Amino acid sequence: xxxxxxxxxxxxxxxxxxxxxxxxxxxxxxxxxxxxxxxxxxxxxxxxxxxxxxxxxxxxxxxxxxxxxxxxxxxxxxxxxxxxxxxxxxxxxxxxxxxxxxxxxxxxxxxxxxxxxxxxxxxxxxxxxxxxxxxxxxxxxxxxxxxxxxxxxxxxxxxxxxxxxxxxxxxxxxxxxxxxxxxxxxxxxxxxxxxxxxxxxxxxxxxxxxxxxxxxxxxxxxxxxxxxxxxxxxxxxxxxxxxxxxxxxxxxxxxxxxxxxxxxxxxxxxxxxxxxxxxxxxxxxxxxxxxxxxx
Amino acid sequence: xxxxxxxxxxxxxxxxxxxxxxxxxxxxxxxxxxxxxxxxxxxxxxxxxxxxxxxxxxxxxxxxxxxxxxxxxxxxxxxxxxxxxxxxxxxxxxxxxxxxxxxxxxxxxxxxxxxxxxxxxxxxxxxxxxxxxxxxxxxxxxxxxxxxxxxxxxxxxxxxxxxxxxxxxxxxxxxxxxxxxxxxxxxxxxxxxxxxxxxxxxxxxxxxxxxxxxxxxxxxxxxxxxxxxxxxxxxxxxxxxxxxxxxxxxxxxxxxxxxxxxxxxxxxxxxxxx
Numbered sequence: 001x002x003x004x005x006x007x008x009x010x011x012x013x014x015x016x017x018x019x020x021x022x023x024x025x026x027x028x029x030x031x032x033x034x035x036x037x038x039x040x041x042x043x044x045x046x047x048x049x050x051x052x053x054x055x056x057x058x059x060x061x062x063x064x065x066x067x068x069x070x071x072x073x074x075x076x077x078x079x080x081x082x083x084x085x086x087x088x089x090x091x092x093x094x095x096x097x098x099x100x101x102x103x104x105x106x107x108x109x110x111x112x113x114x115x116x117x118x119x120x121x122x123x124x125x126x127x128x129x130x131x132x133x134x135x136x137x138x139x140x141x142x143x144x145x146x147x148x149x150x151x152x153x154x155x156x157x158x159x160x161x162x163x164x165x166x167x168x169x170x171x172x173x174x175x176x177x178x179x180x181x182x183x184x185x186x187x188x189x190x191x192x193x194x195x196x197x198x199x200x201x202x203x204x205x206x207x208x209x210x211x212x213x214x215x216x217x218x219x220x221x222x223x224x225x226x227x228x229x230x231x232x233x234x235x236x237x238x239x240x241x242x243x244x245x246x247x248x249x250x251x252x253x254x255x256x257x258x259x260x261x262x263x264x265x266x267x268x269x270x271x272x273x274x275x276x277x278x279x280x281x282x283x284x285x286x287x288x289x290x291x292x293x294x295x
Numbered sequence: 296x297x298x299x300x301x302x303x304x305x306x307x308x309x310x311x312x313x314x315x316x317x318x319x320x321x322x323x324x325x326x327x328x329x330x331x332x333x334x335x336x337x338x339x340x341x342x343x344x345x346x347x348x349x350x351x352x353x354x355x356x357x358x359x360x361x362x363x364x365x366x367x368x369x370x371x372x373x374x375x376x377x378x379x380x381x382x383x384x385x386x387x388x389x390x391x392x393x394x395x396x397x398x399x400x401x402x403x404x405x406x407x408x409x410x411x412x413x414x415x416x417x418x419x420x421x422x423x424x425x426x427x428x429x430x431x432x433x434x435x436x437x438x439x440x441x442x443x444x445x446x447x448x449x450x451x452x453x454x455x456x457x458x459x460x461x462x463x464x465x466x467x468x469x470x471x472x473x474x475x476x477x478x479x480x481x482x483x484x485x486x487x488x489x490x491x492x493x494x495x496x497x498x499x500x501x502x503x504x505x506x507x508x509x510x511x512x513x514x515x516x517x518x519x520x521x522x523x524x525x526x527x528x529x530x531x532x533x534x535x536x537x538x539x540x541x542x543x544x545x546x547x548x549x550x551x552x553x554x555x556x557x558x559x560x561x562x563x564x565x566x567x568x569x
Contacts, residue, residue, distance in 0.1 A: 008472045009391040013399075016384035016447055023440040024406050027417035034416070041416070091311055094304060105308070107552055109315040114551035116501030118519055119543050122526075123322045126533060134321055137338045168314065176559050222407075229410050232503060253412050254504075263416050270413035277408045 035267035042261045054268035064244050064252060072159060073248040076234075077227050080166040085220060087167065088174025093204075095175070096182045106179075113172035121236025124165040128152050128237070152238050155245035162234050162246050169233065174219060181215035182208065217288045224284075225277050249273050319544075326350065326537035333533055349534040353542075356535060357521065358513060363542065365510075366500060366517040369431055373438030374495035377446045378488060380439070385450020386476060390459070400451075403444040411504050419508060429515050437505050442495040449494070453487030454480060486557045493554035497547045518543045 329346030
């Protein structure tokens with residue numbers, strides 16, 4: 001029966017095909033080419049190939065130290081992902097057993113998931129505000145600090161502030177995903193372990209985690225890719241500043257395009273991002289021995 | 296011991312709740328304080344009086360009604376568009392054992408790694424050639440395209456869970472493929488399809504960068520573009536901004552409240568199979 005209706009299947013799949021090819025893969029090929037061109041949006045009459053010059057320009061940019069940007073990107077992804085995962089997992093464990101009002105409660109803690117990263121960045125920028133921000137006010141009231149901290153204007157604090165916002169934003173994703181996985185663990189496994197006298201920690205590490213491992217792998221993989229490509233929060237809060245201290249690859253790409261109109265260098269950074277993500281995805285899947293990404 | 300763990304659990308739940316709600320509380324309170332009280336010391340966590348002044352200023356000082364309408368038009372049409380298209384392709388991928396099924400899925404998955412900025416200018420060139428810049432239709436098309444890969448993957452996941460035997464029975468009874476799809480498969484996947492729709496609505500409602508690139512006149516701005524322009528616009532302080540933010544955040548929260556169950560099922564069982 002599978003091949004009999006092939007004509008209908010092709011008709012069904014064609015719109016998706018056309019859209020993905022025409023509006024994603026064709027533009028991305030063009031983006032590839034532009035990465036090797038002198039392509040300034042204010043000087044489009046002078047577009048020509050310049051080999052790897054865009055890449056060298058990005059790597060050796062003295063105003064925006066590239067190593068710092070790489071380090072920021074690494075910290076942004078790893079710290080955010082780590083705490084999003086740990087706190088999300090914790091929340092999922094708390095919500096595993098039913099209790100009165102669990103539905104309402106999960107709605108109240110999961111809602112950040114549906115919000116715009118950009119809008120949330122602005123909300124947190126207001127909370128971190130150096131003059132009128134509530135975070136400064138609360139820290140002063142409980143006596144932890146005596147003078148206001150410029151959370152977003154002081155290079156010492158800016159990165160940790162945007163990462164905090166990202167952690168807050170990403171907890172629900174992991175909680176939602178892991179909660180669903182937790183509920184699929186057969187209760188008999190726990191019962192058997194209890195008979196053997198296993199404690200909570202034993203059960204967590206020898207039953208729960210091994211059982212939901214595929215979900216853990218898939219969600220962290222997807223989320224890491226997503227966080228790396230997620231400039232909205234930083235763009236809203238600091239735009240990569242002050243002094244390059246919160247600049248990640250994705251925001252540097254915006255910077256090159258919005259402020260320097262240099263789409264060639266912007267695309268070069270885009271290629272670097274994609275190369276890193278692709279390498280990461282392949283290594284991650286090899287190491288975790290998940291042969292095929294199940295979708 | 297038991298009471299102790301229970302107490303710890305409740306305490307942890309409270310901490311999570313407070314942490315999750317503080318930003319929302321703070322922005323709502325800010326928007327209700329009125330322009331003057333926002334900048335007074337000491338900071339007030341409960342406003343002395345509720346004032347709708349900021350909202351009034353938002354709607355008189357800016358064209359926020361138009362931005363809201365634009366956002367609504369673009370998001371709704373893109374979500375419907377993506378749903379309609381991927382309902383079919385998701386079904387086809389799920390049911391038809393064509394050779395490059397795996398590659399098709401990988402090609403869809405790979406789009407998730409592409410930075411928006413990488414394809415933005417090429418897209419702009421394409422659309423400007425046909426004179427489609429600064430049009431809501433264009434943004435709706437781009438958003439539909441943006442939502443198609445993930446929606447198709449989700450839809451495929453939903454259809455995978457409907458036993459083929461159900462359709463085979465219908466086909467034997469003389470139904471056509473398309474009839475079987477509409478009469479049997481789609482009714483069974485309605486929750487999944489509403490999850491796809493809500494997911495698209497949330498994502499398109501929140502999209503900023505494509506809209507900034509393609510929508511350059513005030514009359515065509517969506518809410519995120521407007522908020523972005525507020526940052527540098529003279530005369531706009533945190534009063535107008537906070538009111539705008541509350542209105543920007545509310546619709547997706549409402550959608551989430553209603554569709555949460557389905558979205559969760561859709562994301563977990565459709566996309567990331569455990």
